[in-house]
């Protein structure tokens with residue numbers, strides 16, 4: 280399946296003309312105008328309305344946590360899933376504030392959850408295998424996780440998917456994917472994650488260096504994804520591909536969800552047309568990752584916000600949401616010079 284190129288020159292010209300006719304100096308709403316244009320193109324309309332926004336938190340555990348790569352124990356993954364669904368996590372509060380439907384997908388958490396509202400069961404296994412000892416997933420598990428993401432995205436209503444994730448150890452998997460898929464120095468790809476101190480970061484780099492070396496032949500993006508994990512990243516790859524195929528807007532969160540886009544765009548470069556990068560994470564490596572996803576005028580990879588967030592869960596995507604709503608409102612509702620009887624510049 281290949282994606283349609285959304286760069287319709289006629290629609291671009293109409294959208295640009297509409298924006299330029301609004302009662303403001305041309306370009307004075309800055310990047311909100313580029314955002315409005317992008318949303319218009321994705322939804323294929325001059326009057327975009329974002330409907331039934333869905334924030335999906337993909338959750339899974341990582342075998343590599345056995346090597347001490349995170350400041351927190353793996354049990355935090357399932358405990359935070361419970362907290363997210365219970366309404367007390369950052370993403371729960373922000374989703375509630377902004378009226379975003381919140382779903383958690385168990386892609387591979389090391390825990391058995393009782394059925395509850397908002398929780399979708401797509402468990403591939405009880406966490407990935409330790410990637411310092413062998414591949415994190417088998418090719419079949421990788422496919423299963425990607426299919427889970429695709430199916431979840433296919434079943435969602437609305438025209439916007441906001442990505443979130445929960446998985447202790449997943450900054451390690453994202454760093455490894457960044458290093459392998461872009462050829463960047465590992466040291467530039469590895470950060471503090473949940474808050475490792477300097478010694479912890481040195482140790483994390485050393486562990487990830489060994490993992491990278493162990494899987495030196497995993498150069499193909501899907502091989503790399505299977506080698507490093509995790510299930511939630513693979514599921515996000517599938518979800519991004521499916522949402523993009525359905526011409527939904529994809530709101531990308533931080534370091535980990537952007538890593539999923541890094542993989543997805545190797546399979547379908549045009550997914551980038553549908554992606555809005557909500558924020559630049561404080562995690563070392565995210566700026567580098569965004570640079571590798573752009574710049575290209577048709578596929579901007581510039582993040583909207585820079586709040587030094589380093590949380591994940593979809594918190595940055597939720598925080599950027601009002602900007603997307605505003606971009607659409609400007610396009611739909613602002614008067615033109617002509618309709619408002621305002622004089623243009625001489």
Ligand SMILES: Cc1cc2ncn([C@H]3O[C@H](COP(=O)(O)O)[C@@H](O)[C@H]3O)c2cc1C
Pocket residue numbers: 348349350351355359444445446447448449450451471472473474590591592
């Ligand atoms: C309480 C808590 C809540 C979180 N919410 C998201 N993350 C974030 O931190 C984890 C990745 O960092 P690392 O690779 O260092 O483990 C992921 O679960 C991510 O979503 C959290 C982490 C913690 C501790």
Ligand SMILES: O=C(O)c1cccnc1
Pocket residue numbers: 450472473532533534535536560561562565588589590591592
């Ligand atoms: O940028 C992120 O998404 C991030 C950073 C640190 C820890 N968890 C997530």
